[in-house]
Amino acid sequence: xxxxxxxxxxxxxxxxxxxxxxxxxxxxxxxxxxxxxxxxxxxxxxxxxxxxxxxxxxxxxxxxxxxxxxxxxxxxxxxxxxxxxxxxxxxxxxxxxxxxxxxxxxxxxxxxxxxxxxxxxxxxxxxxxxxxxxxxxxxxxxxxxxxxxxxxxxxxxxxxxxxxxxxxxxxxx
Numbered sequence: 001x002x003x004x005x006x007x008x009x010x011x012x013x014x015x016x017x018x019x020x021x022x023x024x025x026x027x028x029x030x031x032x033x034x035x036x037x038x039x040x041x042x043x044x045x046x047x048x049x050x051x052x053x054x055x056x057x058x059x060x061x062x063x064x065x066x067x068x069x070x071x072x073x074x075x076x077x078x079x080x081x082x083x084x085x086x087x088x089x090x091x092x093x094x095x096x097x098x099x100x101x102x103x104x105x106x107x108x109x110x111x112x113x114x115x116x117x118x119x120x121x122x123x124x125x126x127x128x129x130x131x132x133x134x135x136x137x138x139x140x141x142x143x144x145x146x147x148x149x150x151x152x153x154x155x156x157x158x159x160x161x162x163x164x165x166x167x168x169x170x171x172x173x
Contacts, residue, residue, distance in 0.1 A: 046162045047114065050121035053155045057128035060148050064135055074160060103160040106167040125155045
């Protein structure tokens with residue numbers, strides 16, 4: 001009956017020591033991994049949202065190019081001279097500058113790879129905005145182009161806001 005092959009699991013478990021101290025303090029490593037895991041979904045969700053915005057803008061531009069832009073001869077003169085430039089309201093400009101400054105400060109807190117993706121997304125948004133503005137110059141009566149043009153402003157501000165929100169210090173409860 002003392003055959004080592006036939007020793008039961010219960011017998012083997014009773015031979016194990018009751019307390020085993022870990023060779024080192026494991027908690028700091030665990031806490032770092034948990035903190036990194038908590039921050040990762042926000043940045044990844046933000047990068048995914050920026051990518052989706054870029055795809056939507058690219059799709060809209062493709063649709064505009066395939067559709068063609070011919071100005072209607074019956075278009076009212078007021079619509080033809082309408083300018084699609086950046087708003088010139090001083091309070092708007094001050095608020096936008098403040099938001100962009102805060103965005104730039106917070107962007108520096110992110111790791112270089114994430115920062116590069118965000119800056120690339122911002123460049124795509126700004127280029128789409130400029131392309132739509134040019135298309136509006138040739139077709140100012142297009143409600144779709146105007147809506148897309150305004151949407152790029154919102155996309156840029158949403159990008160700023162997402163970076164600021166993602167880099168907010170976490171409060172403990």
